[in-house]
Amino acid sequence: MKQVNLRNGLCAATAAAALLAGPSVAMANNTFHGVYLGGQIGWASYDNQLEQDGGVDLDGLSASGVSSGLILGTGTVNDGWYFGFQANYMVNNADGSFDDDDLDVDESYGIDARLGRVVSENVLLYGLAGWQRTNIEVDFAGSTDDEDLDGFRFGAGVEFATEDNVFFRLEYTQTIYSSEDLSYTNQEDIEVDPQAQAFHLGIGYRF
Template identity: 30%
Template structure:
């Protein structure tokens, strides 16, 4: 089911918009990544790209879809858990998301919006006891909710700030505070 949803979102994202008032875009984004696991949290940097398009529905109302891929530097390690000198690390990896956006135009150059959709994150656990190193990764499905502010700088260039909350399986959740720079075409 999740593969069908991702394929459908990707196909819709890259399909040529049928309406004349649709605006496609691509953006680079970076920001703070805070990953929580059963009450504990760790912070790092997230970075990635997103693409999508928005369709103007009425004077001030727009709808859109967006797909993104990002990675993270967030990592937490503990030493001396089972024996002296051992090390257990949990690292967040790539994050894929497909979301829908709905928002309002505030003047000619600014948008406020909310978003929601599907996300899939990769988590890698590594254990090293000094002689053996074991590593295992897993993909976690979840949902994403967020809100943002977007401003056109002129021409096709725009910037945005956005907050995202993602909740995954197995007690994982994530908070993103993002800044993005993109181009519309």
């Protein structure tokens, strides 16, 4: 009789543990699963190396300022690993000057792949990599030209989820843009080769 009771007790304990663990695992998987929409705001800095035809370097022209915009993405969790895609649209208020030359950074948009690890029920650590396009305007010696620059963006972040599907995140990214030639009236072409660094705080809702 004692053996039967002991066996029944072990079975009951095992079933109770499975019931307790099951929702916890499912909740961890569902916390970061699905489509989300959010906004982010932060600070971006653009460092540039400019080279004029003839090999004249014009280092020192950089821009920094507030960066804000929208994020839209989706993702899923499998065995604690997160994978998803995200699009962003940003408005930049970054500008700078060097001597008589000016640099203004306007809108920016792109798409990233995100890979991460759910380290607790409500915390996700992730890395990202993708493509970004940014419009810049350079005023050199009284003449102005603007170009859309394409770059490779990568970074990392941490995301905190709440029980009501709201999430918060802190993210750092760096973008390495391809060099572009800017043309000016009565001036030699200028090759611009920028890189950008950005910190963003984000808030959003996961559907």
